[in-house]
Amino acid sequence: MKVDTRKLSPVKILDALGVTAPEEIDVEAIAHHFGATVIPQRLHGSAARILGLGDRAFITVDSDSPRARQRFSVAHELGHWMIDRGKLSGFVCTEKNFLADWSGDSPERRANRFAADLLMPSSLFAPAARNREMTLDTVRDLCAKFETSLTATAIRLVENGSFPAMVVYSNASGVKWKFRDRDISDEIQLRDKPGAYTNAAELLSGRNPASGPTEIQASDWFTHPRSKYYSVVEDSVRIFEETVLSLLWWKNEQQLIDLDED
Ligand SMILES: [Zn+2]
Structure with a gap:
């Protein structure tokens, strides 16, 4: 043909x-x-x-x-x-x-x-991702289903998943790039470097924090002045020796709702 x-x-x-x-x-x-x-x-x-x-x-x-x-x-x-x-x-x-x-x-x-x-x-990914938690466990499960890599699948989950989230890639010099859900307000901007209390910072400094999704004060990731009143769920993993992939999920969407209302 x-x-x-x-x-x-x-x-x-x-x-x-x-x-x-x-x-x-x-x-x-x-x-x-x-x-x-x-x-x-x-x-x-x-x-x-x-x-x-x-x-x-x-x-x-x-x-x-x-x-x-x-x-x-x-x-x-x-x-x-x-x-x-x-x-x-x-x-x-x-x-x-x-x-x-x-x-x-x-x-x-x-x-x-x-x-x-x-x-x-x-058409196949959105139904598989629907109502799933925005965590690396979900990403890994989808990786197995679609036989795709962690990073590309995490980006796809942010794009096609049901809840607001962001993928962030950082190394010792700071945030290298990010991929955000298009519904997240532009007022939400990342800090240049993940804050000291993030799992990403722990991983980047060579330590091994408790793995899995962790609730983190939003101000450890974002510059918005009211971020300290909210939290995000962070799930981070070391990808190569000196880089970390983080999935940030507004499990509690209050910060996004309040920003919308302002
Ligand atoms: Zn190419």
């Missing part, structure tokens, strides 16, 4: 292939369907790359990385191929591109969006 792949969205692709469950999303087969051959190989200094030649493309993924990351890499490269083909013949992408480029508008951000939409389509 000859398909004009240009501008074909993940929703349309999954629809055309008749995908109705997460385990049917065979990303290598989908890539193959669109003329892209996936080659697992040991890569140094990058997580994945793509080389396009005419109607054919070759996607190389790091064979040493976990299966969930490989799937995201393939979907990300396929995103480059579908969205930006014709403009550029090749991309070399690093883990940093996959982690950090979720905002603004760049080829990396578009490829990440494509990958998230392909591997975790809202």
